[in-house]
Amino acid sequence: MNVVAGRVLATLGTAATVFVLATFATFALGAASGSNPAAVALGEVATQADIDRLNHLFGLDRPFLVRYLDWLGSALTGDLGTSWFTTIPVSDSIAQAFPVSLSIATGATLCALLGGMGLGILAAVTRGGVVDRLVTVLSSIATTVPAFVVAIALILVFGYAIPLFPVAGYVPPERDIGAWLTCLVLPSVALSLDAGADIARQLRTSLVGALTENYVIGARVHGLGPARIVFRHALPNATAPALSALGVHVPRLVGGAVITEVIFGMPGLGRLANTSALQGDVPVVQGVLLVAILVVVLSGIVINLIIRRSSGTDRSAA
Amino acid sequence: MTRASHAPGGVWTVRLALVLVAIVAVLAVAGPALAPLDPLAQDTGHLLQGTTPAHLLGTDYLGRDVLSRLLAGAPASLLSALAAALIGLVVGAVPGALSAFLPRVGEWLALRVVDALLALPFILFAIVFAALLGNGLVQATTAIGLLIAPGFFRVSRAATLRVRDAQYVEAATLLGASAWWVLGRHVWRQVAPTLVVASINALGSALLAVASLTFLGIGVQPPAPTWGGMLASDLGYLAQRPEGPLAPALAIVFTVGALNLLADAVRDRVGAVTARPRAPRATTKGPRAPRATTKGPRAPRATTKGLSRV
Numbered sequence: 001m002n003v004v005a006g007r008v009l010a011t012l013g014t015a016a017t018v019f020v021l022a023t024f025a026t027f028a029l030g031a032a033s034g035s036n037p038a039a040v041a042l043g044e045v046a047t048q049a050d051i052d053r054l055n056h057l058f059g060l061d062r063p064f065l066v067r068y069l070d071w072l073g074s075a076l077t078g079d080l081g082t083s084w085f086t087t088i089p090v091s092d093s094i095a096q097a098f099p100v101s102l103s104i105a106t107g108a109t110l111c112a113l114l115g116g117m118g119l120g121i122l123a124a125v126t127r128g129g130v131v132d133r134l135v136t137v138l139s140s141i142a143t144t145v146p147a148f149v150v151a152i153a154l155i156l157v158f159g160y161a162i163p164l165f166p167v168a169g170y171v172p173p174e175r176d177i178g179a180w181l182t183c184l185v186l187p188s189v190a191l192s193l194d195a196g197a198d199i200a201r202q203l204r205t206s207l208v209g210a211l212t213e214n215y216v217i218g219a220r221v222h223g224l225g226p227a228r229i230v231f232r233h234a235l236p237n238a239t240a241p242a243l244s245a246l247g248v249h250v251p252r253l254v255g256g257a258v259i260t261e262v263i264f265g266m267p268g269l270g271r272l273a274n275t276s277a278l279q280g281d282v283p284v285v286q287g288v289l290l291v292a293i294l295v296v297v298l299s300g301i302v303i304n305l306i307i308r309r310s311s312g313t314d315r316s317a318a
Numbered sequence: 319m320t321r322a323s324h325a326p327g328g329v330w331t332v333r334l335a336l337v338l339v340a341i342v343a344v345l346a347v348a349g350p351a352l353a354p355l356d357p358l359a360q361d362t363g364h365l366l367q368g369t370t371p372a373h374l375l376g377t378d379y380l381g382r383d384v385l386s387r388l389l390a391g392a393p394a395s396l397l398s399a400l401a402a403a404l405i406g407l408v409v410g411a412v413p414g415a416l417s418a419f420l421p422r423v424g425e426w427l428a429l430r431v432v433d434a435l436l437a438l439p440f441i442l443f444a445i446v447f448a449a450l451l452g453n454g455l456v457q458a459t460t461a462i463g464l465l466i467a468p469g470f471f472r473v474s475r476a477a478t479l480r481v482r483d484a485q486y487v488e489a490a491t492l493l494g495a496s497a498w499w500v501l502g503r504h505v506w507r508q509v510a511p512t513l514v515v516a517s518i519n520a521l522g523s524a525l526l527a528v529a530s531l532t533f534l535g536i537g538v539q540p541p542a543p544t545w546g547g548m549l550a551s552d553l554g555y556l557a558q559r560p561e562g563p564l565a566p567a568l569a570i571v572f573t574v575g576a577l578n579l580l581a582d583a584v585r586d587r588v589g590a591v592t593a594r595p596r597a598p599r600a601t602t603k604g605p606r607a608p609r610a611t612t613k614g615p616r617a618p619r620a621t622t623k624g625l626s627r628v
Binding site: 014017018019021022025026029030032033140141143144145146148149152155156159160251252254255256258259262263270273274277278280282285288289292293296297300 | 430431433434435436437438439442443445446447449450529530533534536549553560563567571574575578
């Protein structure tokens with residue numbers, strides 16, 4: 001029990017350090033941009049007096065480190081400041097956009113896990129066969145084709161050739177859950193291909209390794225069926241590399257969502273960051289990045305703990 | 319052994335990849351000179367046309383020749399990808415190799431900084447970086463280079479760690495050699511092949527990142543042609559010209575695909591060299607062998623993964 005608590009604490013400590021460093025980089029970027037509220041809100045007509053007045057109003061005349069600690073402190077209580085451009089609280093804008101991005105990211109993760117796991121298992125079981133080669137070729141193609149090309153191809157196929165799914169727009173689940181699910185299909189698939197291909201490859205490699213282990217031969221000698229051997233014996237020992245592949249892909253899923261959101265016309269965090277960065281609206285940008293980093297760090301913790309658990313049982317069994 | 323069998327295709331795919339990369343390299347330098355027409359010349363009489371003798375790849379929504387824009391856009395896309403990969407190599411690989419010789423506290427800190435950089439959502443951060451710092455191609459290139467650097471750090475650190483514990487390195491250290499001297503004399507030769515593979519991979523992912531940014535309209539001003547920007551403008555006219563995105567998309571996909579094939583080929587070629595110190599493990603045929611061979615080649619692959627994709 002103590003060992004587990006120690007591991008959890010170590011994971012949390014690392015995650016906290018990463019979080020502080022990443023948010024510091026984000027904040028420093030905003031500060032280094034030289035953008036100021038007067039220039040954003042008033043444009044060219046801003047006089048030096050306006051700039052000074054608004055800088056004081058937003059607390060920008062204080063030292064950099066003080067501002068960072070203040071920002072991080074109030075961010076922990078849910079206050080991310082207000083937009084320089086619209087003076088809407090940043091947390092409100094984010095609360096509006098977050099469910100959209102979360103839906104796409106969750107959909108993409110599910111697609112990647114289901115597709116990647118399925119194809120990986122299929123390839124490992126039919127090792128050396130036609131299916132195995134097909135999966136290998138498909139996954140190397142999927143890592144080469146960028147998400148936005150996939151997205152455009154999907155729009156062409158499902159928007160013009162076979163109009164099955166909507167190609168643009170977002171319907172919140174509380175309005176129509178069916179429409180919500182169908183509008184998520186194409187963006188999720190487009191975003192998931194890369195991660196899915198990686199998971200399939202990692203799982204194939206580790207499962208092929210696991211299937212040649214002695215305990216699998218032992219299970220076969222005992223007369224267990226092939227399905228039971230693959231799913232109950234080999235698979236639990238082979239998932240760790242696939243899961244860590246997913247962990248590597250989480251930041252890319254969160255970041256790649258920007259392009260998917262723009263192509264499919266969805267009002268998510270990525271689009272918010274994109275437009276506000278082009279406007280020079282620093283607080284919004286910093287807030288969005290903070291949330292994105294938080295998501296990445298939290299999912300990193302979860303994936304780490306799952307991997308530790310599965311490798312822990314592995315060790316105790318051996 | 320296992321690496322060679324994992325490589326998709328044989329010698330001819332490597333040749334094809336080399337030819338493609340050579341073509342792309344020529345385009346990166348001489349693309350604008352090869353363009354048959356002015357890439358910016360608008361022709362309102364011939365909007366959104368398909369393939370015609372005058373316009374081999376058709377025209378876009380302003381009647382501009384797609385082939386000319388594709389050729390004229392090559393340097394911006396390819397050279398900034400090259401610059402980004404170089405920035406990543408310099409900023410990432412040298413500290414990565416040095417980190418293997420740091421004291422424990424410094425090592426821990428360096429790894430946390432790299433973890434923090436890896437936790438940044440790549441494209442999102444690149445967009446913000448480029449847009450906030452002036453929205454130019456230089457800023458976009460710098461952002462992509464800095465974000466690629468952690469991948470190089472990991473690859474070069476992993477390769478250095480493999481050499482660090484070799485006896486001749488230990489002997490050099492005991493004789494009073496500094497970390498820099500050991501790096502320049504011994505480590506460099508072992509790490510360089512890995513870095514070449516990582517650089518080719520990084521070039522591909524940098525190209526994808528540049529294309530993504532220009533697709534979003536970041537890093538370039540509108541009339542200037544880029545592959546990503548062409549995709550974005552074609553997206554609005556899918557109904558009139560559904561084959562529109564094909565040309566820039568294929569240009570991107572073939573370039574990245576050729577780079578990936580090349581990286582695989584180089585990895586197979588130099589894999590024999592870097593694996594030599596640990597050769598016994600790969601050739602043993604005991605009951606434990608399957609595990610060792612599946613674990614062995616995967617480790618370097620997994621560490622280069624960070625670079626292989628955006």
